[in-house]
Amino acid sequence: xxxxxxxxxxxxxxxxxxxxxxxxxxxxxxxxxxxxxxxxxxxxxxxxxxxxxxxxxxxxxxxxxxxxxxxxxxxxxxxxxxxxxxxxxxxxxxxxxxxxxxxxxxxxxxx
Amino acid sequence: xxxxxxxxxxxxxxxxxxxxxxxxxxxxxxxxxxxxxxxxxxxxxxxxxxxxxxxxxxxxxxxxxxxxxxxxxxxxxxxxxxxxxxxxxxxxxxxxxxxxxxxxxxxxxxxxxxx
Numbered sequence: 304x305x306x307x308x309x310x311x312x313x314x315x316x317x318x319x320x321x322x323x324x325x326x327x328x329x330x331x332x333x334x335x336x337x338x339x340x341x342x343x344x345x346x347x348x349x350x351x352x353x354x355x356x357x358x359x360x361x362x363x364x365x366x367x368x369x370x371x372x373x374x375x376x377x378x379x380x381x382x383x384x385x386x387x388x389x390x391x392x393x394x395x396x397x398x399x400x401x402x403x404x405x406x407x408x409x410x411x412x413x414x
Numbered sequence: 415x416x417x418x419x420x421x422x423x424x425x426x427x428x429x430x431x432x433x434x435x436x437x438x439x440x441x442x443x444x445x446x447x448x449x450x451x452x453x454x455x456x457x458x459x460x461x462x463x464x465x466x467x468x469x470x471x472x473x474x475x476x477x478x479x480x481x482x483x484x485x486x487x488x489x490x491x492x493x494x495x496x497x498x499x500x501x502x503x504x505x506x507x508x509x510x511x512x513x514x515x516x517x518x519x520x521x522x523x524x525x526x527x528x529x
Contacts, residue, residue, distance in 0.1 A: 318506070335516070343527070344505075345523070346507050346520040346521060346522050346523045346524075347458065347507075347516065347520055348520065349518075389478075390457065399523040400446065400511055400515060400516075400518070401448075401460060402448075402460070402518060403460075403465065404458045404459075405457060406456065406457040407457055
C-alpha cells in the first residue's frame with residue numbers, strides 16, 4: 304500500500320463549480336498534513352496546512368480525519384486559475400520533517 | 415515569504431559527464447535542505463536530506479556516490495549528478511526547511527536532460 308494515496312483524476316470541472324479531492328495515508332503516526340499545488344513543469348507550492356479542527360482559506364477548505372486517516376480539500380466557486388495538480392503531502396517522520404507526496408490529482412477548470 | 419533559488423533552471427549534458435545543481439535560500443538560513451526528483455506524470459520522490467556541516471542522508475535506493483550532496487553553508491546546498499546517463503533525465507527540485515522547522519520552501523526546479 305502506498306504511504307499517501309490520491310485519486311489521480313483527471314477532474315474536469317466547469318468554472319464556478321465545487322470540487323472535492325480526497326487523500327488517504329497509511330502511517331497512523333503521521334503528524335503534519337498539507338495540500339500543495341503544482342502547475343505544469345513548475346515546483347510545488349504550499350496551498351494550505353491541514354489541521355485536525357479543519358481549516359478554511361477563502362474558497363479552500365481542508366479537513367483531516369485521523370481516525371480514518373483521511374484528508375480532503377474542497378474548492379468552492381472554482382476559477383480557471385485553479386487548474387493545476389493538487390498534491391496531498393504528509394510528514395511521516397516527526398522530527399526530521401521528511402515529506403511524503405501523493406501522486407497528485409489533476410484538475411482542469413473548463414470555461 | 416521565503417525564497418529558494420536553483421541554478422541552472424535547465425541543463426542538457428552528454429552521457430558520462432557530471433552536472434552540478436545549486437540550491438540557495440535567499441532570505442533565510444536553512445540548516446536542512448531536501449533534494450527531490452520527479453519523473454513525468456509521477457510524484458516527487460525524496461532523494462536525500464542535506465544537513466549543513468554534515469553528511470547527507472540518502473533514501474533507500476539512491477546511490478550516494480552517484481548523487482553527491484554538499485551543504486557547505488547555511489544558504490547553499492549542491493547536488494552533483496556524476497557520470498550522468500539518460501535515465502537520470504528528470505526534474506530535480508530542492509527545498510529548504512524554514513527556521514521554524516515546520517514548512518518547506520521549494521526551489522523552482524532544474525530540468526536535466528542527458529543525451
